[in-house]
Amino acid sequence: MNYYENWYRSTAAATVIEQLLTRESTSIITYDYLMVIAEAEENKQLLRQVIQIRRRSDEQLKRVYFQLTGQMVAVDQDVFERPYTYQEGIQKKVERQQRRITRLRQLHSELTGNRLQTVVENIIVEEDWVYEVLQYVKR
Numbered sequence: 001m002n003y004y005e006n007w008y009r010s011t012a013a014a015t016v017i018e019q020l021l022t023r024e025s026t027s028i029i030t031y032d033y034l035m036v037i038a039e040a041e042e043n044k045q046l047l048r049q050v051i052q053i054r055r056r057s058d059e060q061l062k063r064v065y066f067q068l069t070g071q072m073v074a075v076d077q078d079v080f081e082r083p084y085t086y087q088e089g090i091q092k093k094v095e096r097q098q099r100r101i102t103r104l105r106q107l108h109s110e111l112t113g114n115r116l117q118t119v120v121e122n123i124i125v126e127e128d129w130v131y132e133v134l135q136y137v138k139r
Contacts (some may be wrong), residue, residue, distance in 0.1 A: 010068045013110040017065045018075050021097070021102055024058050026080045028079045033082060034089045043137045050130050057123045064116050097131045 012041060035047040079093040083089030104127060108120045 004079050009110045009112055012127060013107055014065055014068050016107040016110060017061050017068075018073060020061055020100065020107070021044055021058060022064075022075050023066055023072055023078050024075075026078045027054060027096070029080045032081070032087060034086060034093070037086050037089075038137070039086070040137075046133050047127055048138055050133055054125045054131055060123055065084065067116060069111075086124075087138070090134060094131070094134045094138060097127070097134055101131060 031047055031051045031054065031120045035044050035051070038044045038047060058106060062073055064072075101124065104120060104124050108117055108124065111120060
C-alpha cells in the first residue's frame with residue numbers, strides 16, 4: 001500500500017469515526033430516558049448495560065481516532081429529541097443501531113493496522129449484542 005492510499009484510508013476511517021460520535025451524548029441521554037420510562041425492571045437493567053457498552057465503545061473510538069490523526073476528536077452533537085413513547089424510542093434506537101453497525105463495519109474495512117482492526121472488531125461484537133438487546137426489549 002502506498003503513502004497516498006494509506007492516507008486516504010486513514011482519512012476515510014477518521015471521517016467514519018466522526019460520524020459515529022455525532023450522536024455520542026444524545027444517544028446516552030436517549031438510552032437513559034428510555035431506561036427511566038421502561039416498565040419492566042429487566043429492560044431497565046439491559047438498557048443500563050447498553051449505556052455502559054456505548055460509553056466504552058465511544059471511548060475506544062476516540063482512542064482509534066487519536067491513533068489515526070494524532071488529535072482528539074471534536075464533533076458537533078445532535079440535539080436530543082425526546083421520544084413520545086417507549087416503543088417509539090426503542091424502534092428509533094434499533095434503526096440507529098443498524099446504521100451504527102454498518103458504519104463500524106465500514107470503519108473496519110478502512111483501517112490498515114491489525115491492532116486497530118482488532119479494537120473495532122471487539123466494538124462490533126459488543127454493538128451486535130446491543131442490537132440483539134434492543135430487539136428483545138422492543139417486544
